[in-house]
Amino acid sequence: MPSQVTSYFRESEWNIVRGYRSELKKLQHLPTEELNQIAEEWLTDSGLKTSYHHGDSSSLYAIMHASRGEDTEAMVLSIPWKTSDGHFNLGGASIGMALGKYFNRMSIWSKNIIIVFTEDSHKSLRQWVEAYHTSLDKTAGSIEAAIILEYNGESDHFDYIEMWYEGLNGQLPNLDFLNTAAQIAYHENIHVSLQNTPGEKVTLNTYKQRLKVFVKGIIGLCLSGIVKPINGAESFSGWSIQAVTLKARGIKGPNDITQMGRVVDSTFRSVNNLLEKFHQSFFFYLLMSPRYFVSIGTYLPSAVLIAVSYALSSLSCLLNTNVSISSFLNSISQVLIIFTSIEFACFLTANLLPFLIFRTVTDDDKNNLVTLIIVGFSTLNIVLSTPFLWKSKYLRISSKLSYSLISFSLFFISMVITMLLILNFSLALLIGLMSLPLTFIQPILKSIDIQPSKSIESFPLMNYLNTMKPHLKLFICLFVSNPIFIIIVTGSSYLGDNGVYNLMTNLITSWNDLQCWTWYIVMLGWFPAWLTISFACLLGKFDFITSSKKLQ
Structure with a gap:
C-alpha cells in the first residue's frame, strides 16, 4: 500500500x-x-x-x-x-x-x-x-x-x-x-x-x-x-x-x-x-x-446533450423550411456526392500539408510554409463567411438542396461527437461547443432575401441596416465556427508568443511525431462540415419563405 x-x-x-x-x-x-x-x-x-x-x-x-x-x-x-x-x-x-x-x-x-x-x-x-x-x-x-x-x-x-x-x-x-x-x-x-x-x-x-x-x-x-x-x-x-x-x-x-x-x-x-x-x-x-475528480457518469451527459442538439438542429433544418423527408431522401444522392467530394478534398489536404512541411529543408522554409498555410486558411474563412458578397448568378443550387446539405452536415457533426465521446471526451466537447454557431445558420438564412431585386439606394438607412443584420449574423456564425479561427484565438491567447505558428505546426505534424489524431479529426470531421455549410450558403437560392409556401 x-x-x-x-x-x-x-x-x-x-x-x-x-x-x-x-x-x-x-x-x-x-x-x-x-x-x-x-x-x-x-x-x-x-x-x-x-x-x-x-x-x-x-x-x-x-x-x-x-x-x-x-x-x-x-x-x-x-x-x-x-x-x-x-x-x-x-x-x-x-x-x-x-x-x-x-x-x-x-x-x-x-x-x-x-x-x-x-x-x-x-x-x-x-x-x-x-x-x-x-x-x-x-x-x-x-x-x-x-x-x-x-x-x-x-x-x-x-x-x-x-x-x-x-x-x-x-x-x-x-x-x-x-x-x-x-x-x-x-x-x-x-x-x-x-x-x-x-x-x-x-x-x-x-x-x-x-x-x-x-x-x-x-x-x-x-x-x-x-x-x-x-x-x-x-x-x-x-x-x-x-x-x-x-x-x-x-x-x-x-x-x-x-x-x-x-x-x-x-x-x-x-x-x-x-x-x-x-x-x-x-x-x-x-x-x-x-484529491478530487469528476467521474465519467457525471460529465459524459454534457457532451451527449450537445450531440443531440446537433441532431435536433439537423431535423429542424428540414422541418422548418418545409423540406419534406421524402424530398430530402430524393436528393440524398446529390448531397452525398457533394459532401464526399468535399471530404475527399479535405483528406488530400490533410495528408499533403504534413508531407510538404517534412519536405522543407531549412527552418526559414518551414516558417514560410506554415505562415502561408495560416494565411490561406484565414483567407478561405473570410471569403466563405461572407456569401452575400460573392454570390454568382450562374453557379447556383436550389434552396432544397442547400438546406439538405446543411442538415446533413449538422447530423455529421453529431455523429463525430458521438464517436468521440468515450475515446476523447475533451475534444468532442470542445468541437461541439466551438461549432455550435452552425446550428443558427438555418434560422438566419430563412430571414435573408439575397436576390438583388432592389438597389441599395432605394432603402432608407434604418431599413438598410435592418436588412443587413441577418447578413452580419451569418458572417459571425460562419467566421467564429471555423477551425482556423479557433486555432488563431487559442494560439494567441492561450500559448503566448508565436503561439499560432507553434500550434499550427504541431497540429499538422502531430500524427507523424506522436500518432496524435487531432489533426485528422479536425480536417475530416469538423472542417468538411463547415465547408459544406459555407458552400450551401454561398450557392443556395434563398428567398423569404412563408409557412404556406413549400420549397420546390
Missing part, C-alpha cells in the same frame, strides 16, 4: 546524488551521444545492463532484472536530458543515476526496472517506446507503469511537485496510479500541483480554484500532443502503460532532493506489489485537484 513501508533513499544517498550532480554539471554542454556514453559507464558500474536505441536521436536504457520476478513485467523511470521547459535536467539525471544504484542493492523487486535516458520527453522518448514494443532486441517484459522525472537546476531543495498525466487522443492513466503518487508525496509533506497551479495556490481548495483546474484539464487534454513542450506522459500512450510526469518546482522550499527520490521509490514499490495489471478503478475522469 502507498506510504506503508519505509523508503531508505535518505541522507545516505544524498552524497551519491551530489556526486553525480557535480560531474553532470561539468558535462551538461556535451551532445546527447556523449552524455549517453558517460551515463552508460556509470550504469554499468552500478550493475545494470545497458543498450541503445538509435532513432532521430540516440537513447540509452538500462535494465535491472528483478531477483524475485519472472522477467515478464517492468516499470520505467524516464530521465530526459532536457526538461519540458528546455533546461538541462541536472537534478533529475542525478536522482536517476542514484536510484539505479539504489534499486540494484535491493532484493524486493518482482518487476524489472528500466531506466531510460532520452534527448527530450517528446519525439525521442516516443520513438523509444515504439521501438521497445516492436524492434528492440533487449527488453524486460510488458511495461506496467512509467514515471518521467524532471528536476532542473542544482538546488538541494524544491517547493512542490507538479504532476502531468494527460495522454494522447484522450487517454488517461489509471486513477489509482495517480492517487498512489499523490498520496506518497503528501506522506512526504510535499504539495502536489496540477495544470501549472502556482505554489501560493497549491493548497487552496476553493470552488474557484477547483473549477480553474477542471477547465484547464479539459483544454490540456484536448491539446495534448499538439502543444510543445509536452511533458512525457503522452509518449507512453497507446500501449496500456500508466504514466505520470513528476516535475520539481522552486529552489528554496522545505523539501529536499532525496524526498523526490523517495516518491519515485515508494511509487515503484506500490506498483511492484500488484499481482495483476491495472484494470479496475477509473480510466475516465477529470481532475479538479489531486
